[in-house]
Amino acid sequence: MNTQPLELGSGTPGAPRRPLSADAAHDASQHGAQDVTLGSFMDDMPVGSLHRFVVWIVGIGLFFDMYEIFLVSSIGSALQNEYGLDAHSLAFKLLLASAFVGMFFGSLCLGSLADRIGRRRAFLLTLVWYSAFSLLAAFSVNATMLVICRCLTGVGVGAIYPVSDSFLSEILPKDRRGRLAAWAYTTSYVAVPLVGFLAVWLNPLHLGGIAGWRLILAIGSLGAVFVLAVQHRLPESPRWLLAQGRADEAYAAARRFAESAGARLPQRFAEPKVQQYPLGLAGRLALLRRAPYGKRYLMLTIFHLFQGFGYYGFGTLAGAVVKSRGFDVTGSTLFVALSFLGYPIGSLLSVPLLNWIERRTLVIASLVSIAVFGVGFAYSDSSTLIVGFGVLTTCASNVFSNAYHVYQAEIFPASVRSTAIGTTYSLSRIVSAALPFVLLPVLTQHGPLAMFGVISAALAIVAVTLRALGPLTTRRSQDEINPV
Secondary structure, eight states: OOOBOOOOOOSSTTOOOOOOOHHHHHHHHHTTOTTOOHHHHHHHSOOOHHHHHHHHHHHHHHHHHHHHHTHHHHHHHHHHHHHTOOTTSHHHHHHHHHHHHHHHHIIIIIHHHHHHHOHHHHHHHHHHHHHHHHHHHTTOSSHHHHHHHHHHHHHHHHHHHHHHHHHHHHHSOTTTHHHHHHHHHHHHHTHHHHHHHHHHHHTTOEETTEEHHHHHHHHGGGHHHHHHHHTTTOOOOHHHHHHTTOHHHHHHHHHHHHHHHTBOOOSSOOOOSSOOOOOOHHHHHHHHTSTTHHHHHHHHHHHHHHHHHHHHHHHHHHHHHHHHTTOOHHHHHHHHHHHTTHHHHHHHHHHHHHHHSOHHHHHHHHHHHHHHHHHHHHHOOSHHHHHHHHHHHHHHHHHHHHHHHHHHHHSSOTTTHHHHHHHHHHHHHHHHHHHHHHHHHHHHHHOHHHHHHHHHHHHHHHHHHHHHHOOOOTTOOHHHHSOO
8 A cells, every 4th residue: 555644633623734754654653643533634634536436426416416406497398388387377386396395305304314324325315215206207197296206306306415515524635625525516517507408409309209308307317327336335424433433433434545545544543532422313403502503503594594595596597587588488498508507617616716715705705796697687688698697697606506515514513514504404495495486476576687686685694694603614624613
């Protein structure tokens, strides 16, 4: 095994970390490295092939998640024709909202389940779940069955982001945490323009008597095939194992990461400062009420109550906005698909930005950009401006999304991380389910500018709350951010 010198930390929250020489690293390993905790070891480890494998696997899993989220908005016009639904009817609004209702329950229940059964098992479970119901939705015989299937698909979709955020935050070294997590998210956002262009191509078609929108739904079920191919190689999070009191398994998992990175594992880690044992839901919620996590949990609750107005408000209703400006169905679908190109572009842009700019600052700056570009989109009266501002809006949206997904996973310890993210993230899903009922009447009665005015007000609340209550995290160790 290659024995590169390992950057070991002092183990004291807030203390500077410095790389050790090869001789010093060898001596620390031989004598036990009493001040090296498993957390500091994972924070300072070089990036290895196993880190990159997990990033790739999570990115592919999230690809199918984003595919499902943006699917209905892309095939909405075809569904209206198939089932004779009016754009402002209750049935169509329920169809738009159904997946988000499922996401609320999935994020709330299955998201916190990852703190009980582990990151690996929860990730695989949620991916299989929503793949199965996405395939079933392709065989829907009426709008009611489709709404039910979309709701159940949403249960799995809602859980995978809290699990993935926790997984990536716990296994990635502190200096590369933002950059590598952004690559996983970038992989996922390729799905957004893909589903848009699939809708342009397949919506008008009937292949062998099968409607094109059914094929689009069936494609979303391919995630289950992916799961079967990789499940045996996916590791568990060492931090989560240690938080459950399973120290031997945690050190064995850390050894896998160390070997893949050419790093030397200490013969013995420092004992945790407090006894580690599994926490029930009541114990996890009690910890989230303690300082400093109570303030962070409140911040994240307000954050997710309002952030969906900007991110999902545009993604879900962009087609309706374009149609309200007088463009036909085919034109609006193409404009939305072109606008969705901004999602992977913005995600790529976030890769360097997450290392250059403090994450809290980046989240706030991207929120302001969404509001400004969204108003420009609402004012646009030509196809060029619609696409241009649409791309800028979606680009800013994904800088925002990547930054906050990395950020929210950094500000809680491993024992409660998925519970904190899942229970608060679920609020954004239920708010997103309500958006068609809130924003469509505003769009219909007062126009696009008024709708984006409501969105901008919601984003202002998010920015102020984050600035007042959110801690700084960039290039800080997990132990430093989350003191015992």
